[in-house]
Amino acid sequence: MNLHAVRAIYRFEMARTFRTLMQSIASPVLSTSLYFVVFGAAIGRRMGALDGVSYGAFIVPGLIMLSILNESVSNASFAIYLPKWSGTIFELLSAPVSYAEALLGYVGAAATKSVMLGILILVTARVFVAYEILHPMWMAAFLILTAVSFSLFGFIIGLWAESFEQLQVVPLMILTPLTFLGGAFYSIGMLPPIWQKITLFNPVVYLISGFRWSFFGTSDVNVGTSAAATLGFLALCIAVVSWMFRTGYKLKS
Amino acid sequence: MPDPARAFLLQDRRGAPVVAVTALNKTYASGLTALKNIELTIHHGEIFALLGPNGAGKTTLINIICGIVNATSGRVLADGHDIVRDYRAARSKIGLVPQELHTDAFESVWATVTFSRGLFGKPPDAAHCERVLRELSLWDRRDARIMTLSGGMKRRVMIAKALAHEPRILFLDEPTAGVDVELRRDMWQLVRRLRDSGVTIILTTHYIEEAEEMADRIGVIHKGQLIVVEEKGLLMRKLGKRQLILHLQQPLTVLPPGLSEHPLELSDDGHTLVFTFDANRRETGIPGLLRRLSELNIDVKDLHSSESSLEDIFVGLVSERA
Ligand SMILES: Nc1ncnc2c1ncn2[C@@H]1O[C@H](COP(=O)(O)OP(=O)(O)OP(=O)(O)O)[C@@H](O)[C@H]1O
Ligand SMILES: [Mg+2]
Numbered sequence: 370m371n372l373h374a375v376r377a378i379y380r381f382e383m384a385r386t387f388r389t390l391m392q393s394i395a396s397p398v399l400s401t402s403l404y405f406v407v408f409g410a411a412i413g414r415r416m417g418a419l420d421g422v423s424y425g426a427f428i429v430p431g432l433i434m435l436s437i438l439n440e441s442v443s444n445a446s447f448a449i450y451l452p453k454w455s456g457t458i459f460e461l462l463s464a465p466v467s468y469a470e471a472l473l474g475y476v477g478a479a480a481t482k483s484v485m486l487g488i489l490i491l492v493t494a495r496v497f498v499a500y501e502i503l504h505p506m507w508m509a510a511f512l513i514l515t516a517v518s519f520s521l522f523g524f525i526i527g528l529w530a531e532s533f534e535q536l537q538v539v540p541l542m543i544l545t546p547l548t549f550l551g552g553a554f555y556s557i558g559m560l561p562p563i564w565q566k567i568t569l570f571n572p573v574v575y576l577i578s579g580f581r582w583s584f585f586g587t588s589d590v591n592v593g594t595s596a597a598a599t600l601g602f603l604a605l606c607i608a609v610v611s612w613m614f615r616t617g618y619k620l621k622s
Numbered sequence: 623m624p625d626p627a628r629a630f631l632l633q634d635r636r637g638a639p640v641v642a643v644t645a646l647n648k649t650y651a652s653g654l655t656a657l658k659n660i661e662l663t664i665h666h667g668e669i670f671a672l673l674g675p676n677g678a679g680k681t682t683l684i685n686i687i688c689g690i691v692n693a694t695s696g697r698v699l700a701d702g703h704d705i706v707r708d709y710r711a712a713r714s715k716i717g718l719v720p721q722e723l724h725t726d727a728f729e730s731v732w733a734t735v736t737f738s739r740g741l742f743g744k745p746p747d748a749a750h751c752e753r754v755l756r757e758l759s760l761w762d763r764r765d766a767r768i769m770t771l772s773g774g775m776k777r778r779v780m781i782a783k784a785l786a787h788e789p790r791i792l793f794l795d796e797p798t799a800g801v802d803v804e805l806r807r808d809m810w811q812l813v814r815r816l817r818d819s820g821v822t823i824i825l826t827t828h829y830i831e832e833a834e835e836m837a838d839r840i841g842v843i844h845k846g847q848l849i850v851v852e853e854k855g856l857l858m859r860k861l862g863k864r865q866l867i868l869h870l871q872q873p874l875t876v877l878p879p880g881l882s883e884h885p886l887e888l889s890d891d892g893h894t895l896v897f898t899f900d901a902n903r904r905e906t907g908i909p910g911l912l913r914r915l916s917e918l919n920i921d922v923k924d925l926h927s928s929e930s931s932l933e934d935i936f937v938g939l940v941s942e943r944a
Contacts, residue, residue, distance in 0.1 A: 371743045373739075373741075373742075373744060373745060374740060374742070374743055376740060377738075377739075377740025378741070380737075380740075381729075381737050384729075385728075455725075455727075456722055456724030457724045457725065457726055459718070459724060460724075460741065461741070462688075462690045463689050463690055463718050464713060464741045464742050464743075465709065465710040465711075465712075465713040465742060465743050466741060466743075467710075617692055621690065621691060621692050622651060622692070
């Protein structure tokens, strides 16, 4: 195991994060605050409690998931796309680094950043609403699992993308709609029955539902199913990324 | 001395080959065959120059050895390790300065050099990194962001990154392209110092003079084929053909019989004579030719000499082999 390399990649990526500290931290905090002002305070006051949870508190887990999904994907995809684009990837390809080690460095850093962000939003939210976390261990597990899975997913997109446009398109056209339709701001029970069925094909539903369960003990889908779906997604990403690496997909000619 | 014994002694003196390339082929996905059946052995501690025109396959060969491009078939051993099966051991011995300047923009010089060391599996060693940066006159700029450096400095940063993990084999892919005279001289000195410390160096170049100045051995690659690998001195003698071009006052229709003993060619329009000679010989035959021309009352308006171009040499070598 080339631990020096893992550490070098991880530190390099974290340094990139801290160089753009304002962008990395201030902007999600700001947008989260705006969500709370608009949804929590302005609209939430007119909404009744959902599953016995005030609307302001109800959207906390959804908001965190929304940010984590976007941040993980954009971070990890950018982390590997950038060296591909600038050509500095040659160094990684010529280094005595296994694919697992490269992944550990890049995905580890992207996931770390996402988890830090999740905690930051959690703390920011506390300023606006009171909430409790019923199952903190589960909460942490879902948080980390989601951050890792979607960082991997982002890594795949970064490997696949051949332009900055393609890099943006997946988060924008797929991830954002899936998250918004995944129950970040509402309970699936509020939808017409037919949409309740269709919505179950959206993987993000399981993430948000499970995560929300860890906060309030209530959920749209069974928490076991949520955990299984998240792990399944992780396994799928690992399978795809190892196939990409094995074939040198878009990395080696 | 019988041949096998001599070969053994030579082998013994040089030790095991540092890089051994066997039956290497590369066809890109586009269908283009960039390398054809390359066989090459690089000896420990030598400076080896790969000489060839644009598109010959120099970078492809280097990139395969360094693990950036997959070979289509064939085998490469670096320091005795198979570059595919045993890539860790092989790659940790190799440093690469690529042809293109691919650098990070926002990182500092120091950060990027220590990053490279870690990436290649070496524990941090500030003293070594400092030595490398000082040697490349980058120490004063260690905290500068790479994007604020000039092109020549960026190239030095690339070299520093390649040396950060103390490689035993160093590949320099056109190290002097776009580099001013002074830096070029510094670079050559550095290469010699590295060689003296036991590093094997493989560099590519378009320039015969550069290969001549630097290398112990030279390999000429053309259209994906390694057409000669030779000790420098031997090859330079082969490559030493030059031409003298004589522009005539009055065009000639045919080469006068009185000039037949000279290696001359008349251009189609009859205005120029091309005289081919060997620059390495003491007797070039030029004075004799000029005397003869004046005896024949052939007036020369202008004359200049030219080295045979790399392309000419390749064509010559290829046809020689055929
Ligand atoms: N990724 C690639 N896909 C397809 N063809 C390629 C690729 N890289 C290089 N080639 C082709 O392979 C041939 C050899 O290229 P290579 O870069 O190895 O030449 P070179 O000797 O390094 O040339 P130069 O002196 O210009 O650097 C060229 O015809 C080039 O167009
Ligand atoms: Mg090249």
